Amino acid sequence: MQSTTFEQLQADRAAKTPVVLAKNLRTGAETLLYLQGKKGTKGWPHEVAEAARAALLADRSTTIETEEGPVFLNVFNPPLRMIVIGAVHISQSLAPMAALAGYDVSVVDPRRAFATGERFPGVHLSHAWPDEAMEAFAPDLRTAVVTLTHDPKLDDPALAAALRSDAFYIGALGSTRTHARRLDRLRAAGFPEHELSRIHGPAGLDIGARSPAEIAVSILAQATERLRKRAA
Amino acid sequence: MTSAQNPDVLQQAGQWRRQGQGVAIATVVTTWGSAPRPVGSQLAIAEDGAFVGSVSGGCIEGAVVQEAVDTIRDGKPRMLDFGVTDDQAWEVGLACGGKIQVYVERLD
Structure with missing residues:
Protein backbone atom coordinates (compact mmCIF):
# COMPACT_ATOMS: atom_id res chain seq x y z
CA MET A 1 0.00 0.00 0.00
CA ASN A 77 -17.32 2.02 7.69
CA PRO A 78 -17.45 4.16 10.83
CA PRO A 79 -18.92 2.40 13.87
CA LEU A 80 -22.66 1.95 14.18
CA ARG A 81 -24.20 4.35 16.65
CA MET A 82 -27.57 4.54 18.32
CA ILE A 83 -28.79 7.71 19.97
CA VAL A 84 -31.64 7.02 22.37
CA ILE A 85 -33.68 10.00 23.55
CA GLY A 86 -35.16 9.29 26.96
CA ALA A 87 -33.61 7.39 29.86
CA VAL A 88 -36.83 5.42 30.29
CA HIS A 89 -37.68 1.81 31.04
CA ILE A 90 -37.46 0.65 27.41
CA SER A 91 -34.07 2.34 27.08
CA GLN A 92 -32.76 0.20 29.92
CA SER A 93 -33.42 -2.85 27.73
CA LEU A 94 -32.61 -1.27 24.38
CA ALA A 95 -29.20 0.12 25.37
CA PRO A 96 -27.57 -3.23 26.31
CA MET A 97 -29.28 -5.07 23.44
CA ALA A 98 -28.07 -2.53 20.87
CA ALA A 99 -24.57 -2.67 22.37
CA LEU A 100 -24.57 -6.45 21.87
CA ALA A 101 -25.62 -5.90 18.25
CA GLY A 102 -22.55 -3.71 17.70
CA TYR A 103 -23.88 -0.21 18.32
CA ASP A 104 -22.07 2.47 20.23
CA VAL A 105 -25.08 3.58 22.34
CA SER A 106 -25.72 7.01 23.86
CA VAL A 107 -28.75 7.80 26.00
CA VAL A 108 -29.84 11.43 26.13
CA ASP A 109 -32.07 12.78 28.88
CA PRO A 110 -31.76 16.18 30.57
CA ARG A 111 -33.73 14.80 33.52
CA ARG A 112 -30.81 13.81 35.68
CA ALA A 113 -32.91 11.58 37.92
CA PHE A 114 -33.62 9.37 34.90
CA ALA A 115 -30.23 9.24 33.26
CA THR A 116 -28.13 7.82 36.06
CA GLY A 117 -25.22 5.42 36.03
CA GLU A 118 -27.12 3.10 38.36
CA ARG A 119 -29.95 2.72 35.89
CA PHE A 120 -27.62 2.58 32.86
CA PRO A 121 -24.40 0.87 33.87
CA GLY A 122 -21.69 1.24 31.25
CA VAL A 123 -23.83 3.33 28.89
CA HIS A 124 -22.74 6.73 27.62
CA LEU A 125 -25.19 9.25 29.12
CA SER A 126 -25.82 12.84 28.09
CA HIS A 127 -27.78 15.34 30.17
CA ALA A 128 -27.87 17.88 27.36
CA TRP A 129 -31.15 18.96 25.78
CA PRO A 130 -31.85 16.78 22.77
CA ASP A 131 -31.27 19.49 20.17
CA GLU A 132 -27.84 20.28 21.64
CA ALA A 133 -27.02 16.62 22.10
CA MET A 134 -27.97 15.86 18.49
CA GLU A 135 -25.81 18.67 17.22
CA ALA A 136 -22.88 17.29 19.18
CA PHE A 137 -23.47 13.70 18.01
CA ALA A 138 -23.93 14.70 14.34
CA PRO A 139 -25.83 11.57 13.22
CA ASP A 140 -24.51 10.05 9.99
CA LEU A 141 -25.38 7.17 7.65
CA ARG A 142 -24.34 4.70 10.33
CA THR A 143 -26.48 6.22 13.08
CA ALA A 144 -29.91 5.20 14.38
CA VAL A 145 -32.01 7.70 16.36
CA VAL A 146 -34.78 6.48 18.66
CA THR A 147 -37.04 8.76 20.70
CA LEU A 148 -38.76 7.16 23.67
CA THR A 149 -39.86 9.92 26.05
CA HIS A 150 -43.45 10.55 24.78
CA ASP A 151 -42.71 14.17 25.68
CA PRO A 152 -42.81 16.53 22.66
CA LYS A 153 -40.43 18.94 24.43
CA LEU A 154 -37.76 16.24 24.31
CA ASP A 155 -38.73 14.07 21.34
CA ASP A 156 -39.60 16.74 18.76
CA PRO A 157 -36.28 18.61 18.67
CA ALA A 158 -34.45 15.29 18.41
CA LEU A 159 -36.67 14.14 15.55
CA ALA A 160 -36.23 17.44 13.72
CA ALA A 161 -32.46 17.11 14.02
CA ALA A 162 -32.61 13.46 12.93
CA LEU A 163 -34.63 14.41 9.83
CA ARG A 164 -31.99 16.98 8.89
CA SER A 165 -29.29 14.29 9.19
CA ASP A 166 -28.39 11.16 7.21
CA ALA A 167 -29.45 8.84 10.07
CA PHE A 168 -30.34 5.47 8.54
CA TYR A 169 -33.08 4.77 11.06
CA ILE A 170 -35.41 7.12 12.92
CA GLY A 171 -37.88 5.55 15.32
CA ALA A 172 -40.39 7.33 17.56
CA LEU A 173 -42.31 5.59 20.31
CA GLY A 174 -45.95 6.47 20.86
CA SER A 175 -49.42 5.34 19.89
CA THR A 176 -50.76 5.91 16.39
CA ARG A 177 -52.67 8.96 17.71
CA THR A 178 -49.62 10.37 19.45
CA HIS A 179 -47.64 9.84 16.29
CA ALA A 180 -50.25 11.59 14.12
CA ARG A 181 -50.10 14.65 16.38
CA ARG A 182 -46.32 14.53 16.29
CA LEU A 183 -46.33 14.52 12.49
CA ASP A 184 -48.72 17.48 12.51
CA ARG A 185 -46.28 19.46 14.63
CA LEU A 186 -43.32 18.57 12.41
CA ARG A 187 -45.38 19.38 9.30
CA ALA A 188 -46.16 22.78 10.81
CA ALA A 189 -42.43 23.19 11.38
CA GLY A 190 -41.95 22.87 7.64
CA PHE A 191 -40.95 19.24 7.06
CA PRO A 192 -42.39 17.85 3.80
CA GLU A 193 -44.20 14.47 3.69
CA HIS A 194 -41.41 12.50 2.05
CA GLU A 195 -39.07 13.48 4.86
CA LEU A 196 -41.62 12.71 7.57
CA SER A 197 -41.99 9.23 6.11
CA ARG A 198 -38.45 8.49 7.31
CA ILE A 199 -39.80 8.37 10.87
CA HIS A 200 -40.93 4.93 11.95
CA GLY A 201 -43.82 5.56 14.27
CA PRO A 202 -44.89 3.84 16.36
CA ALA A 203 -41.31 2.57 16.49
CA GLY A 204 -40.62 -1.12 16.09
CA LEU A 205 -41.69 -4.09 13.98
CA ASP A 206 -45.22 -5.28 14.63
CA ILE A 207 -44.44 -8.45 16.60
CA GLY A 208 -47.01 -7.94 19.32
CA ALA A 209 -44.37 -6.71 21.78
CA ARG A 210 -45.69 -5.89 25.26
CA SER A 211 -42.93 -5.66 27.84
CA PRO A 212 -40.21 -2.99 27.64
CA ALA A 213 -37.68 -5.68 26.65
CA GLU A 214 -39.93 -6.98 23.88
CA ILE A 215 -40.48 -3.46 22.57
CA ALA A 216 -36.70 -3.00 22.58
CA VAL A 217 -36.39 -6.20 20.49
CA SER A 218 -38.91 -4.88 17.97
CA ILE A 219 -37.10 -1.53 17.67
CA LEU A 220 -33.69 -3.15 17.30
CA ALA A 221 -35.12 -5.54 14.69
CA GLN A 222 -36.55 -2.63 12.71
CA ALA A 223 -33.27 -0.73 12.84
CA THR A 224 -31.47 -3.89 11.68
CA GLU A 225 -33.89 -4.24 8.78
CA ARG A 226 -33.23 -0.66 7.70
CA LEU A 227 -29.50 -1.13 8.02
CA ARG A 228 -29.24 -4.40 6.15
CA LYS A 229 -31.94 -4.13 3.53
CA ARG A 230 -31.44 -0.57 2.29
CA ALA A 231 -28.73 -1.67 -0.15
CA ALA A 232 -31.12 -4.13 -1.78
CA MET B 1 -18.05 -6.97 11.79
CA THR B 2 -16.62 -4.80 9.09
CA SER B 3 -17.44 -1.59 10.86
CA ALA B 4 -15.44 -2.48 13.91
CA GLN B 5 -12.71 -4.03 11.85
CA ASN B 6 -9.38 -3.94 13.57
CA PRO B 7 -9.72 -0.47 15.02
CA ASP B 8 -6.07 -0.49 15.96
CA VAL B 9 -4.39 -2.73 13.37
CA LEU B 10 -3.70 0.04 10.86
CA GLN B 11 -2.85 2.46 13.63
CA GLN B 12 -0.22 0.04 14.89
CA ALA B 13 1.07 -0.38 11.33
CA GLY B 14 1.46 3.38 11.05
CA GLN B 15 3.24 3.53 14.39
CA TRP B 16 5.76 0.85 13.42
CA ARG B 17 6.45 2.63 10.19
CA ARG B 18 7.00 5.97 11.95
CA GLN B 19 9.48 4.15 14.18
CA GLY B 20 11.39 3.19 11.04
CA GLN B 21 10.35 -0.45 10.85
CA GLY B 22 9.32 -2.22 7.63
CA VAL B 23 5.64 -3.11 7.79
CA ALA B 24 3.34 -5.46 5.85
CA ILE B 25 -0.43 -5.71 5.90
CA ALA B 26 -2.23 -9.02 5.35
CA THR B 27 -5.91 -8.94 4.42
CA VAL B 28 -8.42 -11.78 4.09
CA VAL B 29 -9.80 -11.30 0.57
CA THR B 30 -11.77 -14.52 0.03
CA THR B 31 -13.28 -17.16 2.25
CA TRP B 32 -15.01 -20.45 1.51
CA GLY B 33 -16.84 -22.61 3.98
CA SER B 34 -16.70 -21.69 7.60
CA ALA B 35 -13.73 -19.37 7.73
CA PRO B 36 -13.12 -18.10 11.24
CA ARG B 37 -12.60 -14.43 10.29
CA PRO B 38 -14.60 -12.43 7.74
CA VAL B 39 -13.35 -10.97 4.47
CA GLY B 40 -11.58 -7.69 5.20
CA SER B 41 -9.95 -8.90 8.44
CA GLN B 42 -6.40 -7.68 8.72
CA LEU B 43 -3.08 -8.44 10.29
CA ALA B 44 -0.23 -5.93 10.50
CA ILE B 45 3.27 -7.33 10.67
CA ALA B 46 6.54 -5.58 11.54
CA GLU B 47 9.84 -6.68 10.07
CA ASP B 48 10.95 -8.07 13.44
CA GLY B 49 8.01 -10.48 13.34
CA ALA B 50 5.72 -8.64 15.76
CA PHE B 51 2.08 -8.63 14.63
CA VAL B 52 -1.35 -7.33 15.63
CA GLY B 53 -4.80 -8.29 14.42
CA SER B 54 -6.12 -11.58 13.14
CA VAL B 55 -6.86 -13.28 9.85
CA SER B 56 -7.88 -16.69 11.11
CA GLY B 57 -8.27 -16.71 14.84
CA GLY B 58 -4.83 -18.22 15.28
CA CYS B 59 -4.31 -21.19 12.96
CA ILE B 60 -2.40 -19.59 10.07
CA GLU B 61 -0.98 -16.41 11.58
CA GLY B 62 2.46 -18.01 11.92
CA ALA B 63 2.66 -18.81 8.21
CA VAL B 64 1.33 -15.39 7.24
CA VAL B 65 3.92 -13.62 9.38
CA GLN B 66 6.69 -15.63 7.70
CA GLU B 67 5.50 -14.63 4.23
CA ALA B 68 4.98 -11.05 5.38
CA VAL B 69 8.58 -10.74 6.47
CA ASP B 70 9.64 -11.87 2.97
CA THR B 71 7.23 -9.32 1.47
CA ILE B 72 8.74 -6.54 3.55
CA ARG B 73 12.15 -7.58 2.26
CA ASP B 74 11.40 -7.85 -1.47
CA GLY B 75 8.38 -5.52 -1.74
CA LYS B 76 6.40 -8.04 -3.81
CA PRO B 77 2.77 -8.57 -2.84
CA ARG B 78 1.73 -12.19 -2.30
CA MET B 79 -1.52 -14.10 -2.45
CA LEU B 80 -1.60 -16.92 0.06
CA ASP B 81 -4.06 -19.79 -0.05
CA PHE B 82 -4.92 -21.78 3.02
CA GLY B 83 -7.18 -24.78 3.15
CA VAL B 84 -8.20 -26.37 6.38
CA THR B 85 -9.56 -29.90 6.25
CA ASP B 86 -12.17 -30.95 8.75
CA ASP B 87 -9.56 -32.94 10.72
CA GLN B 88 -7.05 -30.10 10.85
CA ALA B 89 -9.82 -27.68 11.61
CA TRP B 90 -10.78 -29.75 14.59
CA GLU B 91 -7.21 -29.68 15.84
CA VAL B 92 -6.86 -25.93 15.63
CA GLY B 93 -10.18 -25.45 17.32
CA LEU B 94 -12.45 -24.67 14.39
CA ALA B 95 -15.76 -26.43 14.24
CA CYS B 96 -15.49 -27.33 10.55
CA GLY B 97 -13.30 -26.90 7.50
CA GLY B 98 -12.79 -23.73 5.54
CA LYS B 99 -10.50 -22.08 3.03
CA ILE B 100 -9.18 -18.56 3.04
CA GLN B 101 -7.12 -16.42 0.72
CA VAL B 102 -4.88 -13.77 2.21
CA TYR B 103 -3.29 -10.88 0.30
CA VAL B 104 -0.02 -9.66 1.78
CA GLU B 105 1.51 -6.33 0.77
CA ARG B 106 4.17 -4.02 2.03
CA LEU B 107 3.25 -0.65 3.48
CA ASP B 108 5.48 1.70 1.50
Missing part, protein backbone atom coordinates in the same frame (compact mmCIF):
# COMPACT_ATOMS: atom_id res chain seq x y z
CA GLN A 2 1.29 3.46 -0.91
CA SER A 3 1.92 5.74 2.04
CA THR A 4 -0.33 8.44 0.54
CA THR A 5 -3.19 5.92 0.34
CA PHE A 6 -2.51 4.78 3.88
CA GLU A 7 -2.44 8.31 5.33
CA GLN A 8 -5.65 9.27 3.54
CA LEU A 9 -7.37 6.06 4.69
CA GLN A 10 -6.40 6.80 8.29
CA ALA A 11 -7.61 10.40 7.96
CA ASP A 12 -10.94 9.21 6.53
CA ARG A 13 -11.39 6.70 9.33
CA ALA A 14 -10.58 9.34 11.95
CA ALA A 15 -13.17 11.65 10.34
CA LYS A 16 -15.72 8.81 10.36
CA THR A 17 -16.01 8.98 6.56
CA PRO A 18 -17.22 5.73 5.00
CA VAL A 19 -14.50 4.66 2.55
CA VAL A 20 -13.56 1.68 0.38
CA LEU A 21 -9.97 0.73 -0.30
CA ALA A 22 -10.02 -0.77 -3.79
CA LYS A 23 -7.08 -2.95 -4.77
CA ASN A 24 -6.47 -4.55 -8.13
CA LEU A 25 -5.14 -7.95 -7.07
CA ARG A 26 -3.43 -8.49 -10.42
CA THR A 27 -1.69 -5.15 -10.90
CA GLY A 28 -1.49 -3.90 -7.31
CA ALA A 29 -3.15 -0.58 -8.31
CA GLU A 30 -5.16 0.95 -5.48
CA THR A 31 -7.57 3.80 -4.83
CA LEU A 32 -9.96 5.11 -2.18
CA LEU A 33 -13.62 5.37 -3.11
CA TYR A 34 -16.50 7.15 -1.39
CA LEU A 35 -20.28 7.04 -1.22
CA GLN A 36 -20.64 10.25 -3.18
CA GLY A 37 -18.71 11.95 -5.91
CA LYS A 38 -16.13 10.77 -8.40
CA LYS A 39 -13.07 11.11 -6.20
CA GLY A 40 -10.70 8.19 -6.73
CA THR A 41 -12.53 6.69 -9.71
CA LYS A 42 -10.32 8.02 -12.51
CA GLY A 43 -8.70 5.25 -14.51
CA TRP A 44 -10.80 2.51 -12.91
CA PRO A 45 -13.45 0.39 -14.65
CA HIS A 46 -16.80 2.12 -14.21
CA GLU A 47 -18.39 -0.81 -12.35
CA VAL A 48 -15.86 -0.47 -9.53
CA ALA A 49 -17.30 2.77 -8.13
CA GLU A 50 -20.80 1.34 -8.20
CA ALA A 51 -19.73 -1.88 -6.52
CA ALA A 52 -17.83 0.11 -3.88
CA ARG A 53 -20.94 2.08 -3.02
CA ALA A 54 -22.99 -1.11 -2.75
CA ALA A 55 -20.30 -2.69 -0.57
CA LEU A 56 -20.36 0.33 1.77
CA LEU A 57 -24.14 0.23 2.08
CA ALA A 58 -24.13 -3.53 2.62
CA ASP A 59 -21.16 -3.14 4.99
CA ARG A 60 -19.50 -6.10 3.30
CA SER A 61 -16.04 -6.32 1.75
CA THR A 62 -15.91 -8.24 -1.52
CA THR A 63 -13.95 -8.97 -4.69
CA ILE A 64 -15.34 -8.15 -8.13
CA GLU A 65 -14.04 -9.31 -11.49
CA THR A 66 -13.19 -6.59 -14.01
CA GLU A 67 -11.49 -6.56 -17.42
CA GLU A 68 -8.35 -5.36 -15.70
CA GLY A 69 -8.34 -8.14 -13.12
CA PRO A 70 -9.96 -8.96 -9.80
CA VAL A 71 -10.53 -5.89 -7.62
CA PHE A 72 -10.82 -6.32 -3.86
CA LEU A 73 -13.07 -3.77 -2.17
CA ASN A 74 -12.25 -3.44 1.51
CA VAL A 75 -14.99 -1.60 3.37
CA PHE A 76 -14.09 0.80 6.17
